[in-house]
Amino acid sequence: MNLLPLAQLKIEKPGGSDSCAASNDFCPGWIAENIGRYWDPLLEHVVLTLVPVAIGFAISMALAIMAHRRRWLTGPIITVTGIFFAIPSVAAFFLLQPITGLGTTTAMVALTSYTLLIIFRNITTGLRNVPAETRDAAIGQGLTQRQVLVRVELPMATPEIMAGLRIATSTTVGLAALAVFAGGGGLGTEILVDKYFKSNVVVAGGLAVLLAAVLDLLILTAQRAVTPWQRARS
Amino acid sequence: MPAVEEGTAHSQAQPLEFREVTKRYPGSSEAAVDGLSLEVPAGEICVLVGPSGCGKTTAMRMVNRMIDLTSGDILIGGRSIKDRKPEELRREIGYVIQHIGLFPHRTIGENVATVPKLLGWDKGRTAKRVDELIELVGLDPSEHRDRYPVQLSGGQRQRVGVARALAVDPPIMLMDEPFGAIDPINRERLQNEFLRLQAELRKTIIFVTHDIDEAIKMGDRIAIMQVGGKLAQYAAPAELLMYPASRFVEDFVGSDRALKRLALQRVRDIDLWTAAAIRPGTPVAEAREKIAEADVPYAMLVDDAGRPKGWLSDRALAGERVTKELRSPAEPIVELDDVLRDALADLLSSETRYGAVVDSKGALAGVLSLEVIQHFLHAAPPASPTGAELLRE
Numbered sequence: 001m002n003l004l005p006l007a008q009l010k011i012e013k014p015g016g017s018d019s020c021a022a023s024n025d026f027c028p029g030w031i032a033e034n035i036g037r038y039w040d041p042l043l044e045h046v047v048l049t050l051v052p053v054a055i056g057f058a059i060s061m062a063l064a065i066m067a068h069r070r071r072w073l074t075g076p077i078i079t080v081t082g083i084f085f086a087i088p089s090v091a092a093f094f095l096l097q098p099i100t101g102l103g104t105t106t107a108m109v110a111l112t113s114y115t116l117l118i119i120f121r122n123i124t125t126g127l128r129n130v131p132a133e134t135r136d137a138a139i140g141q142g143l144t145q146r147q148v149l150v151r152v153e154l155p156m157a158t159p160e161i162m163a164g165l166r167i168a169t170s171t172t173v174g175l176a177a178l179a180v181f182a183g184g185g186g187l188g189t190e191i192l193v194d195k196y197f198k199s200n201v202v203v204a205g206g207l208a209v210l211l212a213a214v215l216d217l218l219i220l221t222a223q224r225a226v227t228p229w230q231r232a233r234s
Numbered sequence: 235m236p237a238v239e240e241g242t243a244h245s246q247a248q249p250l251e252f253r254e255v256t257k258r259y260p261g262s263s264e265a266a267v268d269g270l271s272l273e274v275p276a277g278e279i280c281v282l283v284g285p286s287g288c289g290k291t292t293a294m295r296m297v298n299r300m301i302d303l304t305s306g307d308i309l310i311g312g313r314s315i316k317d318r319k320p321e322e323l324r325r326e327i328g329y330v331i332q333h334i335g336l337f338p339h340r341t342i343g344e345n346v347a348t349v350p351k352l353l354g355w356d357k358g359r360t361a362k363r364v365d366e367l368i369e370l371v372g373l374d375p376s377e378h379r380d381r382y383p384v385q386l387s388g389g390q391r392q393r394v395g396v397a398r399a400l401a402v403d404p405p406i407m408l409m410d411e412p413f414g415a416i417d418p419i420n421r422e423r424l425q426n427e428f429l430r431l432q433a434e435l436r437k438t439i440i441f442v443t444h445d446i447d448e449a450i451k452m453g454d455r456i457a458i459m460q461v462g463g464k465l466a467q468y469a470a471p472a473e474l475l476m477y478p479a480s481r482f483v484e485d486f487v488g489s490d491r492a493l494k495r496l497a498l499q500r501v502r503d504i505d506l507w508t509a510a511a512i513r514p515g516t517p518v519a520e521a522r523e524k525i526a527e528a529d530v531p532y533a534m535l536v537d538d539a540g541r542p543k544g545w546l547s548d549r550a551l552a553g554e555r556v557t558k559e560l561r562s563p564a565e566p567i568v569e570l571d572d573v574l575r576d577a578l579a580d581l582l583s584s585e586t587r588y589g590a591v592v593d594s595k596g597a598l599a600g601v602l603s604l605e606v607i608q609h610f611l612h613a614a615p616p617a618s619p620t621g622a623e624l625l626r627e
Contacts, residue, residue: 137335140300140408141348141398142325155339229339232382 026198035203038190042207045186048176049215052108053169056115060164063116064123065149074124081117089114089175093182107184111175115168122164126157159230162223166216173212177205247276247438248311248405250297255306257292257463266292267463269306274455276405277436281453283443284486289463290442294408297440298327310406325349328399328407328437332414334391336383342368342394343379349401367397372427389420396428400435407439413448425451446487450475450494458483472498492611496575501568504610506591506600511536512546516556530588530601535560540597542567542590564590570599578607 020027067073087095092110100106130153138148154161180188190204224231251274257267267289274280282290295301297308299320308315315323336345343364350360365375371393383391392412399407412428413421429452432439443449449456450471458466458474460482467479475491475498478484487494507529512521513536525533533551535543535558544560566580566589581589581602589602 131333131335133331133333133335134337135335136300137329137331138337140298140324140329140331140335142321142323142352143348144321147352152337152339156337158339227339229382229384232385 024197030199041187041190048179048186049172052111056112060116060119063120068127084113085117089178090181102183104184107179107182111172118168119164122160126160127153130156158227166219169215170212247436249276250274250438251309253307256304258304265463272468276438278454279439279441281441281449281456283449284459287461288459290459294440294442298324326404328404330395330399330409330412332411334395338383341380346398371397407437409441499574501572501577502570509534509601511598512556514558518551521556542598
């Protein structure tokens, strides 16, 4: 299986006089000159993270709402998504190849499957943590089941749901670095191109960590914006 | 207190009737509510009271179809609740529960606006009504409207719960231990406030509690239920205390039911004894004549305005004219408007046989004694005022 044509490429280390780069060291000068080549992989990485999280969120939400109405579904859903979660990512890429081929789609499908367990569990926990008396008061005032869900239960579960999104996002940023094995691109490609060159690995790896931190902060900010009552104290 | 907005669809209170209502849960041999029949006249508070497991909450929750009836029917204004869509029915019935259940993610104003919003009121009307209600329950709209429930005290939250239930001026209210989670001092205050509110609003209310004292205070009528969901007695508070229908009711209202009755009555409600009111300088012969006509064998010295000064001694009546010599001071002095229980407490703590009763101007109106109270307790209850009526006066 000719999986990695990229692996044969070598990063050109310009200026043979640059002994630092030649000896695969950490070279600030080289980094400053070559940082531009990482933007496209970074962008790919962002897409490889956000699309699976978004799709995973949509699927998990649908599953959680189903399981909220029919409690017995919770166990089976956790079992199935748990199995997805347990499959090593590289194995998943290979297993999916006959179906989705080599490329971004394969990576996205696998990455999406990893988010399901995390997000589903958090939505379920959030919905179950709504106090019985709040639900009782809502129904007693004449809210329909759907209105109770949309106006009371989901808003009150927002902190847990957002916490799930944060974990799922950080996890996916990390796992997306392996998308290279599915031919999916991303920062992992850059790491693998010259994995012995310290500067390269530090920049590519560092950008992934930075991406995880920035996305986490963004979700946290969004959470604060939509849950003002959480900070209200007399 | 501001008047309630007129012209809302349901402002007229309606009678409520339980007709042979039974609730049986599947898998349970005993009924939770067993053939409950009672009528609540429009504008009255009916308290369902009883030990835990007596089905009082189940009975209440069947009214707005939070629980479905197994058999029988409940009629609101003569109309069966079975003919109504549960959601629509619930929007017309105020609902207050012990844990209040305010939405923590909504401000006070938004919480109160829940049902108006469901009914599609426009923003202006809703905002006006919300402020009106927040004020009605004794909070300040500008201060509290935009706060979250967590920023309020327990008592304030309970007030908001009542405001929310009143939002669309429903003809019927259901209240499940509404003051149960409040400390005793604030509970008393909230009860009084609510009775004042009810005196004005005149809702038909089903009020559930396990506390017989609260039932006596809040209820125009009390339905005592016993385990197995059976109605043990349905009567006005004074009647219940006077004539408990069974051993169970007698035990439940407590051995101090005589004292509880005293809490429902004022001094002016009972037949007081008379005493001779004598001004200093009155001819002794005239004074003796008055004493002979009175119920009490002692005479009270009064001033020109008729205010009691003290019980006259024998020596004051020894000469031609009455002097100011006293055997004992005029203590205690109770007022006609005092609650009988408080008057009795005064009488007991002063260690005297007779208590001078004065009217609102302070003039002697009669004499209260332990015998008078005892006589009252053994006589049939007069038209019995309720806690709500006592507060209204």
